[in-house]
Structures are given as structure tokens and as C-alpha cells.
Amino acid sequence: MASVDPAGRVALVTGATSGIGAATAALLAERGAHVLVAGRDAARGEGVVAGIRAHGGRADFLAADLRTADSVRQLAREALALGGGRVDILVNNAGIYPFGPTEQVPQSDVDAVYDVNVKAPFHLVAALAPGMAERGRGAIVNVTTQAAYYGIAGMALYGSSKAALDQLTRSWAAEYGPRGVRVNTVSPGPTRTQGTAVMGDALDELAAQAPAGRAAEPEEIAAAIAFLAGDAASFVHGARLSVDGGRTAV
Template structure:
């Protein structure tokens, strides 16, 4: 049965490209009013126009998730545009790869601001209203390196490990009020953002039983399912979408 999001508003962070844009496309195709966000206004407007061209409903809000004031504005503006936010997808993320000794303080702070602090305060701003209405869905995007240690991924992996713990904490906090909080844990996925990894991306894929790089639409499908009523009994889960990496 195809999920129906008619009448619902979904905020998807980092949705001007890659997995986030595919999530926005799939939610809009199923009737949701989608609020896209990112730092690049031109890409954001292009993504919105593409959705509208197919009959979907979408708006763009420019947001810099390293800035707490911008995070607050994103939450407030999303409610203004959609009337309310029923679905929050915390997809935006930074993923620098570097030896621990070579990570500057500024980069460490930036990664944690985007990957941990921004989702925390978006949930703080939007989940209470979901709880008051008795329904809502939050999906956080993690990574397989949050549970599998890999060299040069200490900052990225640890930030997403924090997001996975927040997923479980929020599920415990909001489940009784009808708000579902879950996460997906993608493996290597070919997007604009991972293009810089080159052959390293394919190398990561060889560590999975499937032995191939994933596609954004495959990860997005799992996110959309978690956001749908079909996942009504799923709370606090971290769903691996990684070609079987969990199995080895």
C-alpha cells in the first residue's frame, strides 16, 4: 500500500541535493507539503520548482544550521508556511574525513553544530506541538560508521552516534504522546556530496555483503516508510540501509 501524506507538512533539512532532495520528492509525490531547506538558495528554488512542476506542493527556506538563530528561524518559518509540521527529517549533515590530529577546532565545532545541535533544537521547537496534537514523525539520518569504527571518521561517526542516542531518548520522551522518532543508518551512497570520495566510496561498499554503492532513492524510501503510518509500531529504531553491513 502506497503511503499517503495528503494534508501533512514535512520539513526536510539538507534537501537541495542527494538523499534529502529524494526524500522531499517522494514525500511530495505522496501528497505532503514539503519544506525544503539548505544554504544554497538557487539549488533550493530549483528543487522546489521541480516538485511544483509535477503537481506537488513545496517551499524553500534558506538555513545555515551552524547558526542557532537560523535553526530557530527555520522551525518558525516552516510552521508559518505549512500551518504546522507533522514530519521532521533531520537529513543535513557534514562528513569530513581526516586523521584525528589534523581536525581543527573550527571543523569539529561545525560538524557537531550541524549533525547534533541543529537536530536537537529543531526537535525541541517542533516535537512539543506534535505531542499536543497526538501525532507526528521524526526521522534522523545517521550512518553505518556511527556503530562501526573507521579510521579518519572519528568526528563524523561520533556525531552521528550522538544522533542515534538522541533518537532513542526522544522516542522514550515522546512515544506516549503519539510522536514516533526513528533513524536510518545508510551505508555508502552515491550523491553529490560523496562524489569527492571517488574510488573510496566503492571501497567502502566492498565491506558490505551487497558489494555496491547505494542510490539516494533507496535510502529515501526507507525514510519515507518510517515517516508513514505503515510504521506505526516502530519507535526508537535505527534502521540499517547499508547493503547488509550489519550482517558482517
């Protein structure tokens, strides 16, 4: 089966208006992909697109609210339209992560986390993976978290949603891999982004538990995502690449 190199491919990256998603969009564009930058904040999204274009890359912004199945399916339709009828690379990066004691989590947070972190990737894969399979090639990278692989107090909701996405990775690898679509997971550790800035010192305290002893930069996570999206990972199916400074290895 043919593999997918970012050059000349169409890549849809969710949650791409900042942080890991923005860094991934920029890197894929640098390597020659036409990147579809999906997110809720139009101003930030257009800023990411402008930055990519300023460096000679090709990118477009797609407004996306991933909390309903209809909006996710609409995103898939718009992505296919902008991509000339195809999406070759899908990066399910968007995620929300409210933390706190289980008994204090409101039902609205439970619903929102599973809508965005689990259901949205499910619907996007359902909409886009069959086309990849028909063409005999494609790459899907799901972004999870180290909190999906060991217990962290206050992160039950977030961690469980990403653990579900990790299991979906394996199931989709079995389902679509025989038809040329590679599906893999990148599992980041604590990473410095606009979203994690609210954690303050807690981010560094969490990062200090890993052998690397520090938080990651978004570009370090993006490099792993781009690897799995490209030809260098042509024999990698259903894998989890932990980019967490070694935290889940010790």
C-alpha cells in the same frame, strides 16, 4: 495514538537541496505531503521545489544555515508559518562529514560538525516536537550513517556525531512517543550523491565491504525515510533502520 501518513501533512526536510534530502523531499511530495525544502543553496533548493511542483506536488524552499542555534530556531518558525502553524514530519537529514586523522582535524571542523549534525537536530526537535505532541501525532526521522556503529579510520568526528544523534533518537522516542510522536533513525551506507562524489574510488571501496557490494542511490535511502514517516510504520518507535547493503550485519 494517531499515526502520520505523508498525504496532507507538512514535512520539513533539512539538507534537502541535493542527494538523499532532495530524493526524500521528492518522494514525500509524491505521496501527498507539503514539503518544506531546507538548505543553504537557494538555487539548488529552488530547483528541487520546481521539480516537485512540475510533478504536481507542493513544496517551498527555506534558506537555512544550521550552524547556530538562532538560525535553527528561525528555520523552525518559518517552517511553522509556511505550514499553517504545524510541522507533522521532521527529517533531520542535513550533515557535514569532513574526514581525516584525528590529530589533523581543526577545531573549526569539530565545532561545525557538532553544530550541524547534533545541535541543529536537537534545537529543531525542541522547537517542533512539542507541537506534534499537543496534536497527538508526528514523525521524526534522523539520518545517521553506518560509520556511527563500527570503527572506520578517519571518520571519528563524523561517526561520533551521528552516534550522538542515534542516542537522541532513543531518548526522544521515550520522551515523545507516549504522546503520539514517533522518532526513528535511518542509517545509510555509502550513497552516490553530489557530496560523496569527492570520495572517488574510496566510495566504491567502502561499499564493496558490504554484502550488497555496491553504493546506494539516494532514492533507496529516501524510501526508508518515507516508510518511517508514514502510517506503515505506526508501531515503530526508537528503531534504527540500517540501509547499508548489510554492512553492519556482518
